[in-house]
Amino acid sequence: MAHPRSKASGNEGGLKEFRIGELFEKLQLGMTKKNFNKTEDVSKERNQIFNLPLVNAKHGNNGIMYYGKDSNFESAEMTIDIVNDGAIATGDVYPQPQRTGVLYNAYLIKLKKQASITKKSLFYLASAIQKSIKMKYGYDNKAGWEKVKNEKIFLPTTIDGKIDFTYMDNYIDNIDNLQYDKIEDFLSTNGLSNSELNNIEFKTIKNIYKTKSAKFKCGTIFDIYSPPKRYNANSISFKGKYPYIARISGNNGIKGYTTQNEKFLCKQNTIAFGQDTATMYFQSKPYFTGDKIKVMELRNHELTENIALFLKASMKKSFSSFSWGVTSFEENVLKDVDIWVPVTSTGKIDFEFMNSFISAQKKLIAEKVVRWLKQQQINDNILEIERNLPKDVLPMVAENGCKS
Known part of the structure; x- marks a missing residue:
């Protein structure tokens, strides 16, 4: 599957060292409800009532374990989440582009002076911070802001010494494209390009509750x-x-x-x-x-x-x-x-059951991945068409839609 390749902006100024606290500030976000009750006021499932992601000491799932009510938590968007206290999660860093609140054992930081920033640059910055702090902090050495803000990160700069956000965006574009190819290679190498279940796998899934x-x-x-x-x-x-x-x-x-x-x-x-x-x-x-x-x-x-x-x-x-x-x-x-x-x-x-059950799960997940890859290709094609359309045509397309 072919994917358009983004070209980096050149990173003319090279990499430059920055102190984290020089670029970012910690947001003071809290709960607005006076008598917080975890059982009643948060949920592990997102729904119409509990719709605000909350950061805490969560490893994986982009640092989100619970969801709260908008009215109960102060929140912000286009932030970076740092886990300061957790057995495994200490020092984990996650980009949070969506509006997010804070539960506990983590905090949100935000660029001080940048008026607007893309999601891709946010991902780049989060990765740079994690690379700097993850191996330095742990359960016995908390990643609190007073320490983290003095850590250093390296960022690309323009020829006049300013942070090169365009380079970051293009770099993440290239990473995305490489990941598409790696996923396809992985599926092919592991025999998962064809995600159809064989007879044993099908029977295993069908009879799962009878096992x-x-x-x-x-x-x-x-x-x-x-x-x-x-x-x-x-x-x-x-x-x-x-x-x-x-x-x-x-x-x-x-x-x-x-x-x-x-x-x-x-x-x-x-x-x-x-x-x-x-x-x-x-x-x-x-x-x-x-x-x-x-x-x-x-x-x-x-x-x-x-x-x-x-x-x-x-x-x-x-x-x-x-x-x-x-x-x-x-x-x-x-x-x-x-x-x-x-x-x-x-x-x-029953080791044979274990083997066929996991094999079936791999194929079922692979099927979802293949569908996602195909959708990405469709999205890439649409973006390529939009890039080549005259600028004065785009408003008409947005207003009228595509008619068959």
């Missing part, structure tokens, strides 16, 4: 143990061959690549479990790791990506009731946690 499940201890499904050797991430070089798995969010837990003594590699096709964050990452290749990581090796069956995805979802559901902290996920506690898994008619764990 039997049973409760098993984690320690009966997995062998759970410490890595052969723990490597301190601050004491090793990251210009090597094997992945180093840490208790980080995203990138499948890979902090970098290192070369160490191969006899201390953790086995491939295992799950690396972060004890104090409950992060779980399936590793298809041998890896090194550090402190507070447990290796989970499936018993009596090969752990494939699909089976790992299913078991991870089940474990996350069981762990959701745990409080954060190292003691919550000590090895003996971890082994004793109950998780629900599908079983055969003889009561054995």
Whole structure:
């Protein structure tokens, strides 16, 4: 699928260092309702009543976990959300182009002097800030504004030294186009270009509510143990061959690549479990790791990506009731946690069901992605037509619409 390629503006002035607090101000947004009741005044689902996105200590979903009533929260648009306090989310930075309010454990910042800014530039700026602060802050070192405002970011500038917002817009355009191609390549490589379910996958989805499940201890499904050797991430070089798995969010837990003594590699096709964050990452290749990581090796069956995805979802559901902290996920506690898994008619764990269920889910999601890509191509074609229309024609098109 072809996509128009945007050309960067040239970034004639090169990159320039800016202090975050020099460019941005923290917005003082609060609740307007005096007696706030979380049960009654926010919702995890957006609807006509609860229609205002609220930022808090949320990792993923663009930092939004709850929605509030417009009348109960002060709000602003074209802002950047910084999570200042969260077990995993501390230092996460999200662009918030829509009108947004603040719940807790996060705050919104906004450019001081820029009269108007595009969504694309907002995305660029949020990314630059996250790159600057994410690895510096954590659960024990909160990303409060008094510290963050003194951090530095690098931004493109024009030849006269001003911030080059045009370059940012074009840069994000190029990223978008590259992502389209990567998505298409991923779908093709993984056999997902054709998202039609096979007979087994179709039957699995059709009979999902008839499937039997049973409760098993984690320690009966997995062998759970410490890595052969723990490597301190601050004491090793990251210009090597094997992945180093840490208790980080995203990138499948890979902090970098290192070369160490191969006899201390953790086995491939295992799950690396972060004890104090409950992060779980399936590793298809041998890896090194550090402190507070447990290796989970499936018993009596090969752990494939699909089976790992299913078991991870089940474990996350069981762990959701745990409080954060190292003691919550000590090895003996971890082994004793109950998780629900599908079983055969003889009561054995049904790994084939797990595999076909996840395979079906991948295809169903891929189908939505393909539809989205096709819509993007239509949108790109429309934009290309509009670019080539004479300027005096556009108002007539907008007023009269396209007639067949």
